[in-house]
Amino acid sequence: MLTHNAIPSRPAPASVVSGRKVQSGAGCGQTAIESMGAPMNVRRDVEIYGENEPAEYLYHVVSGAVRTYRVLSDGRRQIGAFYVPGDTFGLESRQFHAFSAEAVSDTKVLFVSRAALESAAARDCEVARELRDLTWCELQRAQNHILALIKTAEERVASFLLEMAARVSRDGKIELPMSRRDIADYLGLTIETVSRTMTHLDSAAAIELRTSRCIVLKNQAMLRRLDA
Amino acid sequence: MLTHNAIPSRPAPASVVSGRKVQSGAGCGQTAIESMGAPMNVRRDVEIYGENEPAEYLYHVVSGAVRTYRVLSDGRRQIGAFYVPGDTFGLESRQFHAFSAEAVSDTKVLFVSRAALESAAARDCEVARELRDLTWCELQRAQNHILALIKTAEERVASFLLEMAARVSRDGKIELPMSRRDIADYLGLTIETVSRTMTHLDSAAAIELRTSRCIVLKNQAMLRRLDA
DNA sequence: CGACCATTTGATATGGATCAAGCGATGTGG
DNA sequence: CCACATCGCTTGATCCATATCAAATGGTCG
Secondary structure (H helix, E strand, C coil), rough: CCCCCCCCCCCCCCCCCCCCCCCCCCCCCHHHHHHHCEEEEECCEEECCCCCCCCCCCEEEEEEEEEEECCCCCCCEEEEECCCCEEECHHHHHHHCCCEECCCCCCEEEEEHHHHHHHHHHCCCCHHHHHHHHHHHHHHHHHHHHHHCCHHHHHHHHHHHHHHHHHHCCCEEEEEEEEEHHHHHHHCCCCCHHHCCCHHHHHHHCCEEECCCEEEEEEEEHHHHHHC | CCCCCCCCCCCCCCCCCCCCCCCCCCCCCCCHHHHHHHEECCCCCCCECCCCEEECCEEEEEEEEEEEEEEECCEEEEEEEEEECCCCCCCCCCEEECCEEEEEEEEEEEEEEEEHHHHHHHHHHHHHHHHHHHHHHHHHHHHHHHHHHHCCCHHHHHHHHHHHHHHHHHEEECCCCCCHHHCCCCHHCCHHHHHHHHHHHHHHCCCEEECEEEEEECHHHHHHHHHC
């Protein structure tokens, strides 16, 4: 299994980025996928799979970040989720991908054939449990996303920051891998509103905007209050 | 298994409604659940289970309708889904219910212990597949809901009507079991906006509002165009 | 018939979108 | 190494879709 054939007939095939040390994120002990996975490097903005393609593989993020998304007929884009090191994705659908997936930044993923995982699951019920749990996790994520989308702009941004803090922060400092556009498309807002809200949270001393991509949570209690 | 103990310490316990003939909806052959299920009647607005309660049972709607929902700290309610005859619910979470469930109208459900189903699934992989498929179905529903929530009011209402038409209509005539408030809380709108949008779709001849709860789809193509 | 509740309709307010500059970091060619 | 183009982000001004507030209508049930 030398080359990865889950990305056929795509404009820009995923190519190798400069080798980098694996920084495993907050792991959940996803042994089966991690142990069976073959590594692949994907450059920023390169597609990993497309909507409606057969869902042949499962992916585990080693470094970088991935977004999944759908595009409405008129071009509006809805980002379904971001996946960071330690996360597994490609499970958003049973047979055919319901979303497209792209690397947010240069990313290293492990990929495993779902068929292989299924057959492993048939023998080893620990693997089966792992797969089930990943699906539940995905469902829970989607349910929380729904809840986020009925909130005000400030609440959405606060939720987002708290979520990212829980997933990618080192002692309260968040290094966002994604652009304002990505955040906006995830939260169902415009980049202007995201930007303004961030600025506002900064002046309210809830956060500190070191740079546009580096945010320090200053008052998590205030954010949680905003989160509703 | 005579009485149902999944509804402990609840204000109004589910009580028996007048016996009515089972009208099975568009079935999906959920044999295991249907065959193992015990019937229960639940009156309008009575809770079936509450958020954070242990998810002990799975439910199959025989007649009537059910809504699942979460309430934000300030009282805003988000309806996660409606379940109509033929649908199975109670699968929105692994251990503890992420949503509360209530009968929208007087409803008859079959309920099955999840533990019993799990052990049946261990013996019979057809049952296992059934459970997995229900979870996928739930995930897909949530994903589509996310997409709906970034659309305009008109698009949301159009999607909703098309969805309901597919699930509960008899030749284009929809008998809505739920109130405008329920629809509004499902779509992330106000009742006024839902009402106005319906009126507007009626004057545009896309639908006919026989009564507030009875809607006939007149121009499905137009609705689909609006749906984006 | 009258009270009640759901729905519709009307008038007004507002949060976030849109349109339009600025600004700062990053990278590129001279 | 610097001037300049580019791109992502911020900020400002205005607009609009939907919320909010308020009232009228209509269907249901005692």
